[in-house]
Amino acid sequence: MLYKNYSRPLFAFFLFVVYAFSISAQTAKQNFNRARTFDVQHYTIRVSFDRSSKTVFGDTTVQLKPLENGFNRIELDAANIQFDSVKLESSNKDIAFKTADDKIYLTLDKSYSPTETISVRFKYSARPRKGVYFVEARTEDGRVVRPAQIWTQGEPEEARYWFPSYDFPDDKATSEQYITVPRGEIAIGNGEPLETIENADGTLTFHYKMWVPHSTYLTSFVVGNYVKVSDSYKNVPLAFYMYPGSEAVARSAYGKTKDMMRVFEELTRVNYPYNKYDQTVVANFTFGGMENITATTMADTEIFLNAPNDIEDLVSHELAHSWFGNMVTCRNWAELWLNEGFATYMEAAYREKMYGREDYLRKIREDARQFMVDDAVNKNRHGLFNQLARPDDSIFDVTTYQKGGAVIHTLRETVGAEIFWKAVNIYLTRHKFQNVETTNLQRAMEEASKMDLDWFFRQWVYGGGYPKINVEKNYNSQTKRLELIIKQTQEANKLTPEAFVLPMEVEITTASGVKTEKLNIKKREETFSVKLDEEPTKIIFDKDEKISLKLVKIES
Numbered sequence: 001m002l003y004k005n006y007s008r009p010l011f012a013f014f015l016f017v018v019y020a021f022s023i024s025a026q027t028a029k030q031n032f033n034r035a036r037t038f039d040v041q042h043y044t045i046r047v048s049f050d051r052s053s054k055t056v057f058g059d060t061t062v063q064l065k066p067l068e069n070g071f072n073r074i075e076l077d078a079a080n081i082q083f084d085s086v087k088l089e090s091s092n093k094d095i096a097f098k099t100a101d102d103k104i105y106l107t108l109d110k111s112y113s114p115t116e117t118i119s120v121r122f123k124y125s126a127r128p129r130k131g132v133y134f135v136e137a138r139t140e141d142g143r144v145v146r147p148a149q150i151w152t153q154g155e156p157e158e159a160r161y162w163f164p165s166y167d168f169p170d171d172k173a174t175s176e177q178y179i180t181v182p183r184g185e186i187a188i189g190n191g192e193p194l195e196t197i198e199n200a201d202g203t204l205t206f207h208y209k210m211w212v213p214h215s216t217y218l219t220s221f222v223v224g225n226y227v228k229v230s231d232s233y234k235n236v237p238l239a240f241y242m243y244p245g246s247e248a249v250a251r252s253a254y255g256k257t258k259d260m261m262r263v264f265e266e267l268t269r270v271n272y273p274y275n276k277y278d279q280t281v282v283a284n285f286t287f288g289g290m291e292n293i294t295a296t297t298m299a300d301t302e303i304f305l306n307a308p309n310d311i312e313d314l315v316s317h318e319l320a321h322s323w324f325g326n327m328v329t330c331r332n333w334a335e336l337w338l339n340e341g342f343a344t345y346m347e348a349a350y351r352e353k354m355y356g357r358e359d360y361l362r363k364i365r366e367d368a369r370q371f372m373v374d375d376a377v378n379k380n381r382h383g384l385f386n387q388l389a390r391p392d393d394s395i396f397d398v399t400t401y402q403k404g405g406a407v408i409h410t411l412r413e414t415v416g417a418e419i420f421w422k423a424v425n426i427y428l429t430r431h432k433f434q435n436v437e438t439t440n441l442q443r444a445m446e447e448a449s450k451m452d453l454d455w456f457f458r459q460w461v462y463g464g465g466y467p468k469i470n471v472e473k474n475y476n477s478q479t480k481r482l483e484l485i486i487k488q489t490q491e492a493n494k495l496t497p498e499a500f501v502l503p504m505e506v507e508i509t510t511a512s513g514v515k516t517e518k519l520n521i522k523k524r525e526e527t528f529s530v531k532l533d534e535e536p537t538k539i540i541f542d543k544d545e546k547i548s549l550k551l552v553k554i555e556s
Contacts, residue, residue: 032332032389033170037071038064040166040173041117043219047162048180048203049150054134056126060163061089063119063173066112074106074120077160077167081126089119104164122164131161135283146243147185147225151282151297153290154217156333157391165216170331170435172213180205181223188222188241188280190214190293210293212274213433215329220292222280233258236272241280243300253303253311254279260316263353264323264346269425273327273432277319287396288314291321291343313347313363320346328428331435333395337384337461338436340396341404348405361545364409367402368548372466374398383495384461385438399464406548407460413546414456414503415449423448438462455501465496466549469521473554475535482508482532484539487525499524502547506530509538 046059062076079102086095088109096107104122112118126132131152138146152162160167179187180203191210199205210219222241229250231238238257240250257279261272278295285299296318303311324346325339344367352360374397375381382388384404389395412420427436427444442457472485484506492498502521507514510532517530541552 030387032334034168034332036067036166036171038066038074038118038166040064040171042173043163043165043175043216044178045163045175045219046178046180047221049134049223051134051148051150054127056128056132056162058122058124058126058163060124060165061119061121062164063117065117066114069113070111071113072108072111074108074118076104076106076164077102077157078104078164079131079160080129081124081161081164084123084125085121086123087121089121095120102160124164126162128161131158133284138283144225146283146300149222149224149282151222151224151280151285152220152292153285153287153297154219154292155290156217156393156395159216159219163219165219167216169215169217169329169333172215172329172433172435174210174213175219176207176209177219177221178205178207179221179223185223185225186228186241188226188239188278188295190218190220190295192275212293214293214326215435218291218293218326220290220295220297222282222295222297224282226280229254231255231258233261233272233277236261236274237276239276239278241278243281246304249304252308254315256312257315257319259354260319260350263350264320267346267349267353267421267424268323268428269421270323270327270428270432272322274322277322279315279318286393289318291318291325293326296321316347316350317343320350323428327433328431329435331437333389333391334386335437336386336389336395337400337404338438338441340401341384341408344401344405345408348409364406364548365545368406371398371403371406371549372551374402375465381464381495383464403549410460410547410549411445411453411456413544414453415445415451419449420445459497459500460549463495463497465490465493466551467500467502467547468551469502469541469553471539471541471552471554473536473539475532477535480531480533482530482536484519484528484530485525486519486521486528488521488523502550504542504547505544507538507540507543508532508536509540510534510536 040062042063044061048057078099086097086106087093088095098105133151135149137144137148157167159165175190177189179189181187183202183204187206189206189208191208194207194209197205225244226241227244227247229240229242229247240254242250265271274294276294279298281298281300281303283300288302289296289298302314320343324342330336330338348360348363351363380388382399384407386395423445426448427441431440438457438461442453446453467488468490470487470489474483488499490496499522504519504521506517506519508517511534519528539554
């Protein structure tokens with residue numbers, strides 16, 4: 001470990017060992033992954049609706065392969081679903097099942113091996129408490145200003161409320177949807193639109209197929225009376241689905257999507273990985289947006305009411321998930337920062353490309369400030385690797401997003417921009433359409449940079465908090481030396497170290513000019529001596545803002 005190469009007082013060293021052991025113990029004591037006995041290959045999902053009773057009628061086929069021999073039981077997630085029939089599709093024979101604790105348990109007709117594929121067809125109905133949301137039309141003076149809608153929200157684990165599934169991010173499968181709606185409405189689903197079927201009863205069935213494996217929580221649909229505004233990037237069709245009469249808003253809000261795609265491709269050197277990209281507004285959405293695969297959902301309030309800068313950040317954030325989150329996906333919810341921290345960071349990266357370094361730093365600075373304010377009052381503090389992770393909305397917090405983005409900025413500044421993007425390319429390419437953990441990112445960064453970054457990830461990812469620094473300055477005109485006495489004052493605990501490692505540049509201005517000194521701050525308190533012919537008139541720590549998560553107070 002990196003800390004072995006410098007000396008410090010015995011007590012401080014003991015505190016560091018305790019801290020390091022504490023972080024290691026935290027990351028080791030709980031396994032956030034989920035045991036799997038099978039690998040889902042494909043979901044075929046057929047749905048229709050009764051709006052009056054807010055009921056989903058489902059007909060879903062789950063195709064899977066066992067991971068070991070002797071496989072004769074299937075356990076799937078299914079919450080508040082009423083099953084009419086469960087059959088083995090190959091023989092159309094009934095399968096014995098029972099439901100309990102938001103699960104369905106199946107007993108198969110025999111034992112299967114990993115070379116065999118099992119297809120089970122479920123017919124059912126559900127009145128979902130989560131997962132599917134029915135929104136009534138809103139009228140003003142007898143005119144519909146917002147059409148009725150049905151839309152889904154899958155993250156973290158809400159797919160189980162409308163189709164039987166393995167509802168956890170570490171299994172990826174292809175999917176296919178047949179969504180039946182009244183004439184006059186459309187359905188927006190994941191992947192390629194294959195056909196629209198006109199049914200004898202006057203309804204329409206929209207058929208989509210997502211050819212690339214993806215995690216269950218990214219499966220989605222939106223149903224309603226929408227107008228489509230079309231655009232394209234290279235050979236990728238872009239569609240913006242808006243309420244009738246708001247086409248101009250679509251062009252204003254989403255017009256830069258193709259610029260964002262270009263920038264993200266240039267930075268990552270990985271092409272947009274799918275065959276279309278839709279963005280749809282919905283009502284009563286509690287989040288800003290959701291990166292459902294190839295079919296992002298966004299709150300209409302975010303698009304209609306927010307300032308242009310905020311809309312631009314939202315659009316770039318959700319698009320960035322196509323690389324960070326959808327293509328390469330966190331293995332479990334403790335690792336969610338790999339999705340959300342990167343998507344937040346890419347908001348700033350896009351701004352740097354389009355508007356320059358200062359706008360980039362403004363965004364990073366803003367994210368860092370939000371985290372530091374939250375950290376002062378948050379009673380549920382955690383590291384980016386989230387030891388408190390639960391499959392509910394609590395995981396979508398300022399630490400995971402804003403701190404995540406700010407830490408990725410510091411990672412880039414630590415290894416250098418060119419090496420950072422090289423490492424990002426390694427990370428994305430090596431794990432394309434797979435699941436990842438923090439160790440995968442660290443390995444890619446170390447491979448590209450040839451640096452030992454264990455200290456960085458231990459401190460910024462597995463640890464918590466941020467450094468607070470007091471600086472006393474003393475200039476001796478006789479010895480021509482400036483002493484900088486640096487004290488770290490953050491409260492140390494099981495997450496926050498008593499001393500952060502802070503490679504930092506200090507810019508010192510005198511009447512004769514400017515001098516830059518490189519300091520490597522490692523201790524709770526230490527003194528640095530700088531040769532200086534004149535008394536300084538100004539001292540700036542970290543002028544280039546490479547470490548955005550910090551507070552520095554220089555005593556006069």
